[in-house]
Amino acid sequence: MLKNLKLQKKHGLYIPLIGMAIFYLLPMYVMLATGFKSFAEVDLKTMWNLPQGIAFDNYIEAYAKLAPSLWSSAKMVVPAALISSMLGSLNGFILAKWKFKGADIIFPLILFGMFIPYQSILIPFVQFMNAVGLTGIPGLIIAHVIYGIPITTLTFRNYYASLPQELLEAAKIDGADMLGIYRHILLPISMPSFVVVLIWQFTSAWNDFLFAVILTSNTDWPVTVALNNMAGSQIISWNVQMAGSLLAALPTLLVYILLGRYFLRGLLAGSLKG
Amino acid sequence: MNKNKDRYLSIILISPSILAVLIFVYGFIGWSIRVSLSDWKGLNPNYTWAGSKNYLALFSDPRFHVDIRNTLIFTGVFVIGSIVLGFILAVMLDQGLKGEGIFRSIFLFPMAISYIVTGVVWRWLMNPAEGSRMSGLNLLFDSLNLDFLVNRWHTTPIWGMAAIAIAAIWQMSGYTMALYLAGLRAIPHELREAARIDGASEFQIYRRIILPLLTPISLSALIILGHMSLKVFDLIIAIAGKQLPLDVPAIYMWQTTFDGLFYSRGAAIGILLLISVAVLIIPYIRYTLKAED
Structure with missing residues (x-):
């Protein structure tokens, strides 16, 4: 019972850890996502959107x-x-x-x-x-x-x-x-x-x-x-x-x-x- | 006889390296000091003795004052940010969760990238454009209804250096995490168990037992990061180019020497940087080598 509670508490750590992982990966995401967009698709206003296809x-x-x-x-x-x-x-x-x-x-x-x-x-x-x-x-x-x-x-x-x-x-x-x-x-x-x-x-x-x-x-x-x-x-x-x-x-x-x-x-x- | 031969051979084999370091580090430092005490301005070397003129000029130079202020802001934000974040990440990763290795790799990968790449990417993430031209992190904050976070990043007056420090924290906090994680792993489990049996809360254990035991690591992190922030150069160049509000000694040295051909002034900046690094590093090397014996 106590052990279970402890385990649950530990699992709660995944929330801040995933949050931090997003912070570290954000620049990587922009680099990759932008890279794979076509010239027509590139726009600073939509820089966070996923590419619509794969272009090089x-x-x-x-x-x-x-x-x-x-x-x-x-x-x-x-x-x-x-x-x-x-x-x-x-x-x-x-x-x-x-x-x-x-x-x-x-x-x-x-x-x-x-x-x-x-x-x-x-x-x-x-x-x-x-x-x-x-x-x-x-x-x-x-x-x-x-x-x-x-x-x-x-x-x-x-x-x-x-x-x-x-x-x-x-x-x-x-x-x-x-x-x-x-x-x-x-x-x-x-x-x-x-x-x-x-x-x-x-x-x-x-x-x-x-x-x-x-x-x-x-x-x-x-x-x-x-x-x-x-x-x-x-x-x-x-x-x-x-x-x-x-x-x-x-x-x-x-x-x-x-x-x-x-x-x-x-x-x-x-x-x-x- | 044989022993003597080996002794001579080892000296012969190591002397090129020692000689190279003596010349390229200590000889060149001496030469720089000499240049800093001269009147050399222009393409042709001029070693006319000028005494402390260049140093005195720097101490009363408004640009150098900006440099010192910027370095202090950058150092404060970068060092404290990296140490606090690194420690928190290390403690979370030390709990024996599944997937720990993946998280560790994610937190550490920016270390493998150059300051120039980090700078170029963060330059676009920290785009200060407003209104309809908003982009980067400001756009993200705006669309997440976190408007209060929208800011001018490195173009903020006076505190712009703090934005540069954020990119540096992104790059280097994984390093402090790795230092702390190594330290946490070296603390025997019995110690925590004993404290728990004595009724200490998890917070107390960290506050009273773990943190004090990690003091040598905190000190290392402080000194290594502190000396890095004195040298910061590439990252600022890549994010903002060479502009006065974000000037630091390393950039001033570069511009005045290689763009302005004011060699003696540039050398003086270089030597002042060296002194400030040496104050941190020499005691550190002595302490580390003593601990080894």
Whole structure:
């Protein structure tokens, strides 16, 4: 009887939960519904109505405008994520298992780099990158790799530090050297951390705007910059902007839907709570 | 012998990363500080010593005062909103309801999206047009007979930043939810049971036992969200472009540096931002690393 009452009380929670879910999904609904309307049907006054049929006008037009920048983003994000995760793994391994003198000072110094406002390094950064001729997509890859070192190192360090030291000691007795231990013992069991870091770097590089707007021009704009310009222009109508937003969000959304668990772990690592 | 070899090898392998961080973070900060103390205005670098001139100019600059006010409004609404909402969502999800995973995914998905996409969509949701041109959320409120909610969003004088903060709450509250949920799961069930047996009400349990136990998480959320709000840039650009009523230090820095070529002034803004972030983050890093040992 009492248990039943408690259960009923709990079921009452579905009302606020569903209400909140609607709040979170509202922007998604507008993006999707608008995207699937035909040009004839699009009107700000009926933006909350469901589409009367399924049309692709908006997506086709948005894709025609955004395709080059979607490719720019892809070309930048894949190498940035791969290089970042390999560097992070190596750094994390060394910091966790081969403590050298000064490691306790170096690690917090690296961590701080994760939180700095990039406005405080932007002027030297632009001067430097221009001076060495590293602009466009290659420059962006380097920016994401270098400013990604703190988070990737942290994620791997925490993972490797959680592994028992005996694992290494046994290998050492068998005569394995540092690189041998890394390659044959740690690397094969690092897959989950690689997924976390790959997703994290993929998402943050794909979503970045500040470095993108500063290092690229209209020939190689990543999609965030292209979408923002599209939204700022008076000629491109709101419905195409909505469809474009969905196209720009789709890659990271798919990653989130497929690998949400790992995404969450990266998120918690980013607050030093991994 | 072998041990020494490994030691050298590990130093050699990690030094490129350390060097990169030293140069790209600390070297560039130093360089920015130098620029902020110069007279550099125009395309060509000019490192003539100007002392604290740029900082003093900012402190008496009306635009910078607007920036500080806007940052305070944004930070207040965004941080409090995200923490309260995140906590409530986490508590509801912690009750062991069916479908918890689906709700969690829904609350968290905005985190995967860029500020630019969020901004472009919310720009249309928060369309301030009135009368027959009404659209977005105002139209929704109007048709649901919730007229009192119809408002001018980010075009509201002074409090416009609060509307931008709503979009930011939409994006980030799932993150605080995830933090709190992880914290709630770590609290042993026996603790609640014991309190219940002692006759404590559910509200008392949360108020007296759970909330205090979650203090470290609330602190983390406060600091992480607080430092994010100091850096807010993309979201405002995508919702409203660069306009004075919604100006913040990051946008001022951008405009004065790259549009106005006033490099020394821009560098000073960047350094002030860095100092305000450092005040939050350095104690946080020290505290977290100490707790780890």
